[in-house]
Amino acid sequence: MDxxxxxxxxFVDEHGRERIFSGMNVVDKKCYDSNNPYYGYKADSFPFExxxxxxxxxxxxxxxWSAMEPIPGKYNEELISSLCDFLDKCEEYxxxxxxxxxxxxxxxxxxxxxxxxxxxxxxxxxxxxxIAVWAEPYFYGKACFRAFDNFWNNVQYNRKGLQDYFADMxxxxxxxxxxxxxxxxxxxxxxxxxxxxxxxIFRKIIKGLVKTTITDKRVNLYELAKQGLFSNEKAKALDQxxxxxxxxxxxxxxxxxxxxxxxxYSPFVSKMATAIRQVTDNGIMFMENNYYSNLGIPxxxxxxxxxxxxxxxxxxxxxxxxxxxxxxxxxxxxNSRVGMIFDQHRKTQERLGVPCVVGxxxxxxxxDGWYPHIRFLHDKFDSYxxxxxxxxxxxxxxxxxxxxxxxxxxxxxxTGEIISYKxxxxxxxxxxxxxxxxxxxxxxxxxxxxxxxxxxxxGKYKIIELPGNIGYDIEIKTGIGExxxxxxx
Numbered sequence: 001m002d003x004x005x006x007x008x009x010x011f012v013d014e015h016g017r018e019r020i021f022s023g024m025n026v027v028d029k030k031c032y033d034s035n036n037p038y039y040g041y042k043a044d045s046f047p048f049e050x051x052x053x054x055x056x057x058x059x060x061x062x063x064x065w066s067a068m069e070p071i072p073g074k075y076n077e078e079l080i081s082s083l084c085d086f087l088d089k090c091e092e093y094x095x096x097x098x099x100x101x102x103x104x105x106x107x108x109x110x111x112x113x114x115x116x117x118x119x120x121x122x123x124x125x126x127x128x129x130x131i132a133v134w135a136e137p138y139f140y141g142k143a144c145f146r147a148f149d150n151f152w153n154n155v156q157y158n159r160k161g162l163q164d165y166f167a168d169m170x171x172x173x174x175x176x177x178x179x180x181x182x183x184x185x186x187x188x189x190x191x192x193x194x195x196x197x198x199x200x201i202f203r204k205i206i207k208g209l210v211k212t213t214i215t216d217k218r219v220n221l222y223e224l225a226k227q228g229l230f231s232n233e234k235a236k237a238l239d240q241x242x243x244x245x246x247x248x249x250x251x252x253x254x255x256x257x258x259x260x261x262x263x264x265y266s267p268f269v270s271k272m273a274t275a276i277r278q279v280t281d282n283g284i285m286f287m288e289n290n291y292y293s294n295l296g297i298p299x300x301x302x303x304x305x306x307x308x309x310x311x312x313x314x315x316x317x318x319x320x321x322x323x324x325x326x327x328x329x330x331x332x333x334x335n336s337r338v339g340m341i342f343d344q345h346r347k348t349q350e351r352l353g354v355p356c357v358v359g360x361x362x363x364x365x366x367x368d369g370w371y372p373h374i375r376f377l378h379d380k381f382d383s384y385x386x387x388x389x390x391x392x393x394x395x396x397x398x399x400x401x402x403x404x405x406x407x408x409x410x411x412x413x414x415t416g417e418i419i420s421y422k423x424x425x426x427x428x429x430x431x432x433x434x435x436x437x438x439x440x441x442x443x444x445x446x447x448x449x450x451x452x453x454x455x456x457x458x459g460k461y462k463i464i465e466l467p468g469n470i471g472y473d474i475e476i477k478t479g480i481g482e483x484x485x486x487x488x489x
Contacts, residue, residue, distance in 0.1 A: 017442065024393040031108050057094065075173075109127060446487070
């Protein structure tokens with residue numbers, strides 16, 4: 001497999017081609033159970049061939065700390081072996097994978113997933129089980145707050161800091177996978193949450209919601225009441241809180257988020273990256289945004305440093321969802337709201353000067369009501385030249401009707417620097433512009449989900465049907481200069 005490196009805000013392979021990646025999350029959230037240990041997605045049961053035929057070439061491969069280190073300093077070698085097998089299978093099919101240590105509301109003890117029980121230090125607080133929404137502990141859960149704060153403060157357990165355990169766990173895992181050709185990088189901590197400050201942020205958001213609703217003339221109180229109280233489509237009441245209004249509601253939280261990003265999360269990622277570089281020079285370091293930047297509050301991460309020096313191989317990996325995600329009202333998802341969030345992430349990417357992989361987005365249900373929203377998101381990613389991993393793979397997803405929306409034409413490898421690319425779903429047309437400054441022995445590769453009716457370009461091309469009879473790779477050889485490729489379906 002081609003070795004991938006970061007070059008400015010682009011991914012570049014060993015041939016010098018600019019790369020754009022698309023794929024899915026494949027995440028095992030289960031904790032370790034000594035009576036019935038679960039070792040992630042099995043390589044021999046994952047549909048690699050069809051996955052590749054859908055144009056996917058990257059996986060966010062997730063596991064939990066609790067499954068990896070159920071006893072302090074004792075690692076789950078069977079889980080590590082399973083991850084190694086999965087990476088080997090990825091290599092066979094030309095698919096990259098980056099490792100994600102996943103968590104939600106810190107741990108299973110806090111009624112989520114992530115850290116082992118021994119590393120969940122809640123002091124005198126007892127977790128309360130969620131009533132309606134999985135994220136409730138982020139709003140009022142003092143036990144969850146304390147567990148996060150103790151982790152960010154590197155509080156000791158058995159005379160060793162929690163972050164130090166975490167770093168050693170990562171080092172042990174990376175030592176086992178470091179030479180796998182399919183290994184893309186390391187995503188250390190899913191959706192970092194600010195602990196007790198997160199509770200303060202939530203309360204400020206509620207106050208901002210009330211204040212904005214009363215004072216902002218863009219909020220139509222009559223329509224808000226009519227939809228929220230008397231309509232069968234109550235979710236439409238949120239139409240009053242489009243992008244700019246939604247951002248205004250959260251703006252008073254910016255200082256708390258900035259403090260967490262700069263003083264807790266960014267130093268943590270640099271600490272983890274420094275630990276990994278003691279083991280290997282291979283792999284790209286992933287930095288996410290904090291949980292509340294999923295809602296459009298500006299992310300204030302600082303660049304990853306290794307031993308005090310800026311790490312050259314790093315990427316920004318934001319997440320974002322609309323308020324309607326994971327609900328039956330997904331068809332009311334707002335392009336304006338989620339577009340604002342991703343525009344904020346774009347500003348962070350430009351400030352950091354690194355490539356972007358959208359680590360999570362989507363989480364869609366069956367039905368076609370949300371299809372325009374997904375096309376909007378794809379168009380947004382394409383306009384920024386972003387790679388992405390959709391949330392989330394499940395057994396049978398590739399047979400779902402919505403795959404016809406998730407699967408779409410895109411550039412995979414381009415012999416030069418991409419100027420722009422765009423897929424027009426309504427017109428059935430894909431366009432790619434790029435500038436080539438040298439001769440290449442390898443071609444530009446474009447994935448398409450169906451056989452084209454017409455291809456216009458100034459080079460030679462061939463169409464390759466992928467195994468699985470679902471999609472095609474178009475290989476195009478061009479010379480020095482600017483090129484525009486048009487594909488019609």
